[in-house]
Amino acid sequence: xxxxxxxxxxxxxxxxxxxxxVVYPYVTGLVAGAFILASLVRIFNVREVAPTYRLALLxxxxxxxxxxLPLLLHLGHPERSFEMYFTPHDTSAMAMFGYVYIWYLMxxxxxxxxxxxxxxxxxxxxxxxxxxxxFYFLLSLGSNNTSEHSLAIDERAGWIVTLIGIPSAFLLHxxxxxxFGSIKANPWWSSPLMPVVFIFSAMVSGIALxxxxxxxxxxxxxxxIDMPCVDTIAKYLFYIFIIDFxxxxxxxxxxxxxxxxxxxxxxxxxxxxxxxSQIVLQIYIGxxxxxxxxxxxxxxxxxxxxxxxxxxxxxxxxxVAVLSMRWNVVxxxxxxxxxxxxxxxxxxxxITHEGxxxxxxxxxxxxxxxxxxxxxxxxxxDLKRGMNHAAGTTMP
Amino acid sequence: MKNFxxxxxxxxxxxxxxxxxxLFLVARHFVVPKSFGExxxxxxxxxxxxxxxxxxxxxxxxxEACHTDIAAKKKTGMHxxxxxxxxxxxxARHAADPASVQPLKLDTAVLCVRCHAASAAKPKNFPQVAAxxxxxxxxxxxxxxxxxxxxxxxxxx
Numbered sequence: 147x148x149x150x151x152x153x154x155x156x157x158x159x160x161x162x163x164x165x166x167x168v169v170y171p172y173v174t175g176l177v178a179g180a181f182i183l184a185s186l187v188r189i190f191n192v193r194e195v196a197p198t199y200r201l202a203l204l205x206x207x208x209x210x211x212x213x214x215l216p217l218l219l220h221l222g223h224p225e226r227s228f229e230m231y232f233t234p235h236d237t238s239a240m241a242m243f244g245y246v247y248i249w250y251l252m253x254x255x256x257x258x259x260x261x262x263x264x265x266x267x268x269x270x271x272x273x274x275x276x277x278x279x280x281f282y283f284l285l286s287l288g289s290n291n292t293s294e295h296s297l298a299i300d301e302r303a304g305w306i307v308t309l310i311g312i313p314s315a316f317l318l319h320x321x322x323x324x325x326f327g328s329i330k331a332n333p334w335w336s337s338p339l340m341p342v343v344f345i346f347s348a349m350v351s352g353i354a355l356x357x358x359x360x361x362x363x364x365x366x367x368x369x370x371i372d373m374p375c376v377d378t379i380a381k382y383l384f385y386i387f388i389i390d391f392x393x394x395x396x397x398x399x400x401x402x403x404x405x406x407x408x409x410x411x412x413x414x415x416x417x418x419x420x421x422x423s424q425i426v427l428q429i430y431i432g433x434x435x436x437x438x439x440x441x442x443x444x445x446x447x448x449x450x451x452x453x454x455x456x457x458x459x460x461x462x463x464x465x466v467a468v469l470s471m472r473w474n475v476v477x478x479x480x481x482x483x484x485x486x487x488x489x490x491x492x493x494x495x496x497i498t499h500e501g502x503x504x505x506x507x508x509x510x511x512x513x514x515x516x517x518x519x520x521x522x523x524x525x526x527x528d529l530k531r532g533m534n535h536a537a538g539t540t541m542p
Numbered sequence: 543m544k545n546f547x548x549x550x551x552x553x554x555x556x557x558x559x560x561x562x563x564x565l566f567l568v569a570r571h572f573v574v575p576k577s578f579g580e581x582x583x584x585x586x587x588x589x590x591x592x593x594x595x596x597x598x599x600x601x602x603x604x605x606e607a608c609h610t611d612i613a614a615k616k617k618t619g620m621h622x623x624x625x626x627x628x629x630x631x632x633x634a635r636h637a638a639d640p641a642s643v644q645p646l647k648l649d650t651a652v653l654c655v656r657c658h659a660a661s662a663a664k665p666k667n668f669p670q671v672a673a674x675x676x677x678x679x680x681x682x683x684x685x686x687x688x689x690x691x692x693x694x695x696x697x698x699x
Contacts, residue, residue, distance in 0.1 A: 232570045235583050252562070257555060264551065287558060289551035296548035303552060 152488030161480045161492050164500040165473075166216040169508050171322045171344065172472045174213045176512075178319035178345065179352010180206040181255070181311060186382065188308040194378035200262060200525030201363070202356045207255050208516035214247065216508050219499055239328070243321045250318050254311040260285075261304045263523045265292050285522075319348040326475060333408035334479040339397045346390035351468035353383045354461035359516070361458060369528055373450050377443075380457050384440040387464065391433050394471075411486040419481055419489060424474045432467020436460035599627050600637035608640065612689055619690025620669075629653060629688070650682040 150159055184202040186192040218224040231248075234241035260267075268290055271282035320341040326332075327340025357379045364371045401409065416424055439460045443453055477492050495501030580586025605626040606613040616622055627633055629648065636643045651673075660670040669691075671677075677684070685693055 228573070231566070232574050233578060233583070252559060260555060287551065287554040289554055291548060291551055293548055295544065296551065299545075299549045299552070 149491030149493065150488065151490075152483070153485050154483045154488040154490050155485065158480075158483050158488075159490050161477065161490070163476055163480060164220060165477070165494055165502065165505045166220040166500050166508070168469070168472045168476045169505045170213065170216040170220075171319075171476070172351070172469050173209050173216065173509065173512065174322050175319055175344065175348030175468065175472075176352045176355050177206045177209045177213060177250075178315040178348040179350065179354075180209065180356050181315045181352070182349045183353045183356050183379070183382075184258075185308050185312050185315075188305055189312065192378060192382075194374045195382075197372045197375045197527035198356050198360045198379065200523075200527075201360055201520075202352075203255065203259050203262065204519045204523065204525055205356055205359055205512075205516055206352070207259060208519055209512040210247075210251055210255060211515055212508060212512045215511070216505075219504065219508075239321070239325060243325075246314070246317050246321060250311075250314050254307060254314050258304055258307045258311065259523070260287075261300045261307065264289065264300060265297060266523065268292050316345055319345050326479070331484065332479050333406065334412055334482070335475065337397060339393060339400075340475075343390070343393050343397060346386060346393055347468050347471055350383065350387045350390050350464055353379060353386065354464040354468075357383065357457060358461045358465075359513075361454065363520075363526075367526065369526075371450075371454060372527070373453070376457055377453065380440055380443060380453075380460070383461070383464065384437070384444060387433070387437060387440070391437065408486055411482045415478065415482055415489065419491075420474055420478050423470045424478070428467050428470040428474060432463050432470055436463040436467070439463075596634070598632035598634050600632075600634040602626060604637040605633070615687075616689045619687075620692060621689060648688075650686075650688060651677075651679070654682040654686075654688070 180202045183195065184199050184206065187196050187199040214227070218227060221227075227244075230238070230241045230244045234244070264286065267282050267286045269292065271279055271286055274282060323341030323344030326335040326344075327337050330336045357376060360379075361371055361376065401412065436459075439456050443456055448456070480490075481492065482489050497503050575585045575587065577586035577588075578584070581589070602625050609626075616624075616626075630645050633643075633645055636645055655671075655673045658670050658673075660672045664670055673679075682688070682691075
């Protein structure tokens with residue numbers, strides 16, 4: 147049979163979880179990561195990264211809106227997803243995730259964004275006419291109070307929401323890792339480290355994404371990139387990436403040392419079918435190269451231009467690493483037989499509803515949504531509060 | 543009072559949240575079937591619905607009650623283990639009202655090869671033929687009697 151080596155059980159030949167299930171944890175991870183970067187400003191008081199605070203929140207929202215789409219498209223019958231909310235079963239991890247998702251969307255992200263942009267929304271409503279005025283009035287929920295005291299209350303409430311948001315972000319992405327880690331029948335997935343690895347890789351990918359978006363938008367807007375800001379983001383990216391890499395290597399070393407009955411099969415896979423995506427793309431190009439680049443920046447003094455170039459390259463490579471990590475987990479976990487005697491091949495479609503083009507579309511869709519969000523709520527740090535609406539019309 | 547005036551916008555968001563929750567509860571009230579959870583985590587009425595449909599098959603004993611001659615013939619042949627409705631189809635309506643509901647006459651050229659077409663996947667001792675070579679398109683019942691298919695004295699007709 148084409149694409150099958152050795153002995154596969156009949157139900158293992160075709161992969162059930164397609165490339166869309168690769169996109170799903172990737173997109174969800176970007177949400178959690180972007181939010182963690184925003185929390186650096188609010189909770190951990192890292193003022194240097196403040197220019198990216200609002201952008202990070204909007205990025206998280208744009209990706210959160212798209213996060214369930216790959217799942218809905220993969221499962222089909224999206225209308226049935228509501229049943230999970232209406233009649234949740236307490237043993238269903240998926241149903242619990244549905245509630246975590248709604249909680250995170252409504253109580254954390256939307257609330258925090260609303261609090262932070264409230265003053266801008268009100269001022270935009272006041273200075274606009276017609277439909278635009280109605281739109282911003284509705285966004286403000288009819289509130290019209292921009293007094294110092296009310297803004298201070300917003301600040302305090304925002305702090306509390308972010309504080310609640312951090313464990314929520316961990317829960318959101320920890321769940322995705324849990325879904326894989328809890329599948330005890332699959333030795334490639336079954337590991338209590340899986341949620342932790344997913345959380346750290348999510349933080350890495352989200353921080354790298356916001357760094358890229360910030361640098362790109364600032365460039366397009368012909369503004370000066372705030373070097374202390376990107377330096378600090380790169381520093382955090384470097385530190386968290388080290389933790390992420392160490393955790394993944396810990397998992398690997400543990401597997402090699404324990405060498406249980408699945409080890410030969412998994413080892414064979416990593417050296418053959420997954421060699422390019424795991425060893426070359428994920429570890430060498432996606433992890434060691436950016437770690438080296440970001441590490442060099444920490445100990446040397448390059449000019450801002452060189453540093454910027456290094457950050458762009460490193461952040462892009464980090465995205466490659468995290469995307470290939472998701473691929474290696476999701477697809478890799480389905481390529482070998484439970485008999486440990488055979489291997490199958492994933493034949494990816496191109497224009498099917500679970501193919502390459504759809505995956506690319508779903509990965510880029512959040513950027514389109516972000517573009518719209520940025521038009522509605524300009525997050526640019528160089529605009530004075532309340533003046534965003536005026537400058538917003540000339541935004542890219 | 544000042545504290546309330548400056549924080550009332552938070553209540554607006556809370557109100558929005560509460561309204562969405564109420565909307566969810568209302569939708570849930572209408573969407574979730576009334577019998578859900580009656581016995582377990584499923585629609586209780588589903589059990590009665592599944593029990594309600596009448597069977598389409600009359601069953602072997604119902605056929606044998608009237609068609610005693612054919613039943614006796616069938617018992618002597620290779621098809622003794624094949625139930626009547628396996629070939630004739632579900633005939634509960636015929637059993638209930640034999641006069642007005644008559645089973646269709648079967649085309650043995652089509653019917654028999656459903657089981658007896660030659661295939662390497664079948665057991666060697668199972669009678670199987672390549673129909674085109676075996677009968678040249680003739681209906682099987684030209685030579686074999688379906689109720690007792692072994693050829694004895696030149697076939698059924």
